[in-house]
Amino acid sequence: MDAPLLEVVGLQKSFGGVAALKDGRFRLERGTVHALCGGNGAGKSTFLTIIMGIQVRDAGTIRCKGEDVVFATPREALAHGISIIEQELSPVPAMTVAENIFLGREPVRALGRVDFRRMNEQAQALLDRLGFQIAATDRMGELSVAKLQLVEIAKALSYDAEIIIMDEPTSALGESEADQLFEAVHKLKAEGKGVIYVSHRLSEILEIADHYTVFRDGAFVEAGEIADVSKTDLIRMIVGRPLSEEFFKENRPTDEVTLSIDGIDASHGVHDVSFDAHRGEILGFYGLMGSGRTEIFERLFGLSECRAGTITLQGRQVQFNDPAEAIDSGLALVTEDRKESGLVLLASVRNNLCMASLPAVSNPTGMHPAAERDAAHRMIEMFGIKTSTDRLEVSGLSGGNQQKVVLGKWFLTNPDILILDEPTRGVDVGAKREIYRIMSDFASQGGTVLMSSSETDEIIGMVDRVVVMKDGTVSGVLSREEIDAETLVHLAA
Amino acid sequence: MSNESSQPGPAEQAPAEKKDSQAALHVTAFAQRFGIVIALVVLCVALSIFNEYFLTTRNILNVLRQTSINGILAIGMTYVILTRGIDLSVGSVVALAGVISAAFATTSSVAGMAGGPYPAGLAFAVGIAVGIGTGTVCGILVARFNVPAFVATLGMLSAARGLTLIAADGRPVPALTDSYRWIGTGDIAGIPLPVVIFAMVFLASWYVLSSTRFGRRVYAAGGNPHAAKVSGINVRRIRLAVYIISGALAGLAGMILAARTGSALPQAGIAYELDAIAAVVIGGTSLAGGVGHVAGTLIGALLIGVVNNGLDLMGVESYYQQVIKGVLIVAAVLLDQSRNRRA
Numbered sequence A: 001m002d003a004p005l006l007e008v009v010g011l012q013k014s015f016g017g018v019a020a021l022k023d024g025r026f027r028l029e030r031g032t033v034h035a036l037c038g039g040n041g042a043g044k045s046t047f048l049t050i051i052m053g054i055q056v057r058d059a060g061t062i063r064c065k066g067e068d069v070v071f072a073t074p075r076e077a078l079a080h081g082i083s084i085i086e087q088e089l090s091p092v093p094a095m096t097v098a099e100n101i102f103l104g105r106e107p108v109r110a111l112g113r114v115d116f117r118r119m120n121e122q123a124q125a126l127l128d129r130l131g132f133q134i135a136a137t138d139r140m141g142e143l144s145v146a147k148l149q150l151v152e153i154a155k156a157l158s159y160d161a162e163i164i165i166m167d168e169p170t171s172a173l174g175e176s177e178a179d180q181l182f183e184a185v186h187k188l189k190a191e192g193k194g195v196i197y198v199s200h201r202l203s204e205i206l207e208i209a210d211h212y213t214v215f216r217d218g219a220f221v222e223a224g225e226i227a228d229v230s231k232t233d234l235i236r237m238i239v240g241r242p243l244s245e246e247f248f249k250e251n252r253p254t255d256e257v258t259l260s261i262d263g264i265d266a267s268h269g270v271h272d273v274s275f276d277a278h279r280g281e282i283l284g285f286y287g288l289m290g291s292g293r294t295e296i297f298e299r300l301f302g303l304s305e306c307r308a309g310t311i312t313l314q315g316r317q318v319q320f321n322d323p324a325e326a327i328d329s330g331l332a333l334v335t336e337d338r339k340e341s342g343l344v345l346l347a348s349v350r351n352n353l354c355m356a357s358l359p360a361v362s363n364p365t366g367m368h369p370a371a372e373r374d375a376a377h378r379m380i381e382m383f384g385i386k387t388s389t390d391r392l393e394v395s396g397l398s399g400g401n402q403q404k405v406v407l408g409k410w411f412l413t414n415p416d417i418l419i420l421d422e423p424t425r426g427v428d429v430g431a432k433r434e435i436y437r438i439m440s441d442f443a444s445q446g447g448t449v450l451m452s453s454s455e456t457d458e459i460i461g462m463v464d465r466v467v468v469m470k471d472g473t474v475s476g477v478l479s480r481e482e483i484d485a486e487t488l489v490h491l492a493a
Numbered sequence B: 001m002s003n004e005s006s007q008p009g010p011a012e013q014a015p016a017e018k019k020d021s022q023a024a025l026h027v028t029a030f031a032q033r034f035g036i037v038i039a040l041v042v043l044c045v046a047l048s049i050f051n052e053y054f055l056t057t058r059n060i061l062n063v064l065r066q067t068s069i070n071g072i073l074a075i076g077m078t079y080v081i082l083t084r085g086i087d088l089s090v091g092s093v094v095a096l097a098g099v100i101s102a103a104f105a106t107t108s109s110v111a112g113m114a115g116g117p118y119p120a121g122l123a124f125a126v127g128i129a130v131g132i133g134t135g136t137v138c139g140i141l142v143a144r145f146n147v148p149a150f151v152a153t154l155g156m157l158s159a160a161r162g163l164t165l166i167a168a169d170g171r172p173v174p175a176l177t178d179s180y181r182w183i184g185t186g187d188i189a190g191i192p193l194p195v196v197i198f199a200m201v202f203l204a205s206w207y208v209l210s211s212t213r214f215g216r217r218v219y220a221a222g223g224n225p226h227a228a229k230v231s232g233i234n235v236r237r238i239r240l241a242v243y244i245i246s247g248a249l250a251g252l253a254g255m256i257l258a259a260r261t262g263s264a265l266p267q268a269g270i271a272y273e274l275d276a277i278a279a280v281v282i283g284g285t286s287l288a289g290g291v292g293h294v295a296g297t298l299i300g301a302l303l304i305g306v307v308n309n310g311l312d313l314m315g316v317e318s319y320y321q322q323v324i325k326g327v328l329i330v331a332a333v334l335l336d337q338s339r340n341r342r343a
Helices: A044-051 A074-079 A097-101 A116-130 A145-158 A175-190 A202-208 A231-239 A293-300 A323-328 A338-342 A349-361 A369-383 A399-411 A429-444 A456-462 A485-492 B015-050 B057-082 B090-103 B120-143 B149-168 B178-185 B193-211 B213-223 B225-230 B235-261 B272-282 B294-313 B318-342
Strands: A006-015 A018-028 A033-037 A059-064 A082-085 A163-167 A194-198 A211-216 A219-225 A257-266 A270-278 A282-286 A310-313 A316-318 A331-334 A417-421 A448-453 A465-470 A473-479
Touching (some): A006 A044, A018 A033, A018 A044, A018 A211, A033 A044, A033 A202, A033 A231, A044 A163, A044 A194, A074 A082, A082 A145, A097 A145, A145 A175, A175 A202, A202 A231, A211 A231, A231 A429, A257 A293, A257 A448, A270 A282, A270 A448, A270 A473, A282 A429, A282 A456, A282 A485, A293 A331, A293 A448, A323 A331, A331 A399, A338 A399, A338 B225, A349 A369, A349 A399, A349 B213, A369 A399, A417 A429, A429 A448, A429 A456, A448 A456, A456 A485, A465 A485, A473 A485, B057 B193, B057 B213, B057 B235, B057 B294, B090 B120, B090 B149, B090 B235, B090 B272, B120 B178, B120 B235, B178 B193, B178 B235, B193 B294, B213 B225, B225 B235, B272 B294, B272 B318, B294 B318
Parallel strands (some): A033 A211, A163 A194, A282 A448, A282 A465, A331 A417, A417 A448
Antiparallel strands (some): A006 A018, A211 A219
């Protein structure tokens, strides 16, 4: 049998005397998909950055196709056939697919003139071989996120990559788009490549991976064949203790309508959406990317202009032109992308927490530093935010803790209606459960939760009713008893 | 695997990363905060050793007076840059506000308004109003019509200069009244009035930016406009406000300049915006918005003032001063970059 594509033993890395990775082990065979699992801070990122030549290891060996290697730069890793498809893609939007694939090594003719015809032909041949429905002359800016990823895969293969690392590739994809990606992964397997697959979505790992390796607290925990383990096993290995239940749900919905939406339109063609939400209820919104869930939330919250339809809040008809009005009326919106629209990354934990409650911690002539500090400390305690001081820049916190800062910011406004747009995206299993608990508690105490999700499991596990969206309209409303994965996907697609 | 050893609760960021980023925070915060202060102190010590005249009260007051106009402009610029903007129009607004307010305070019947000279208070109000006017136009263009700040204020740079030349008919407005000239030439307890005004503007801005709701909103709107908007902050209003503040302060600076020279020149203030931006940048305020402080701007302005003064004292040609200023700006931004890389 051939030497494995990649074999890593005893990899170590410390930052400032503290170990981020104590014992990294990994073994990737040809033609397989190997899932790398672990919570935030388990050492996965450190492991990958070393493999990619971005950071230098302190100890340990890396063997690539049987040969001991040390990568000082990403370029060297690439030369050994290791390529990464990052979580956040960075295409040049104004360039074509072919130009992106051949960026920096365009085929040229005499006088350094770029040979566009040859470049397009080569790119198209590659895309066709992989069976991707993409034209080499398309502009990157016009492609969906899923297609962008396919282009990245093609680009990796154009470098003759044999080891392809995918870091949370589906975090920005809906389920049907994810299927396109999975097909591509199967093609990679068939071509004898090895894929290192990193994802917090365990159901996805069970579906696509052949092997798994789990890290926890910077050390190797277990590895084996996916066929031999269940989701519960994986969670136990990742969290380090059995998680009795993946979800946490204790709220009981009442009959009292708190928010009633009748025939509203919103941006991007969202049309004639109606639903009621009740006190104590978690109302889910399921749909593919672009089905209009986010647009409805933006419309409710005064982030997009008023259009047709009425919104009735606690029996009072309202229209919000500005998020400030929505906040005053007891709404809170945890947006989908915390880095993009949830946090000021370079500002302190305290300032982020107080950002939506400035009037409460100040008067017109000045801030009340003591009130700000107390409010921040209250939230840090309530959500168990792990930070050494509330003056720390929020960018220094882990993803799960950042998400808790966003939640804290909104709980400080004392909302009645909590709107959560994909609240657990990119959050590890343990932190997910805490977010579920927070939602459930909020609803139990008489709040109303609107939550969108692209994961059928999460919808099934958490919501009392679900509004299924398709192409900007409601394609069905299911009660808890009626929800199952098949019906959801059927209504959404 | 062992169940009992691991702490229940969500998997968290490795302590290593946390500690590392925190240590980095302290180091960069220190360099950020004190790097240019150290540079300023070292420079002052060196100058006082090499030149006996540097550390005299008269020279210090002179440096402060020379710094005050750029300092006032730079403080206005700080508000704008904190919101990810830029205000290129301040140099032209200096001239426009100077010329128009001077027309209300000149004894010349040719250049002045009919019925003049008017009381200095009225002339000052007019000058500030001019700055508020140009600032409002820039602010509306940026905040309401999403014109890039560079373009909107570049337009105003040209337009305001043109309006100045039209208003003054290309000639200086001479013979300003004594009461008007007082803000440029007077003093309070021996401290030149421009320095007093600069100090007041600085202290007020320090308070506004660090201790008021408005200040918090300026930082939030610059740090992440989208997050600020979702949090109920009216980002457009904040953007409009910062251009108005910058314009008003440019008007104030224009009048001090006119008062000091005794007549308002239509060519006044050319390229002043560049020194103001330089002071802000040297002071550590990030052009990417959301990070910075007026205290840094003060030090940045003083550093530029001391470098100019020191080189003057040592008889170095003014051409070299520009080279050194250039080096300072780039060095300060390199510091800013290293900070952003870590973040």
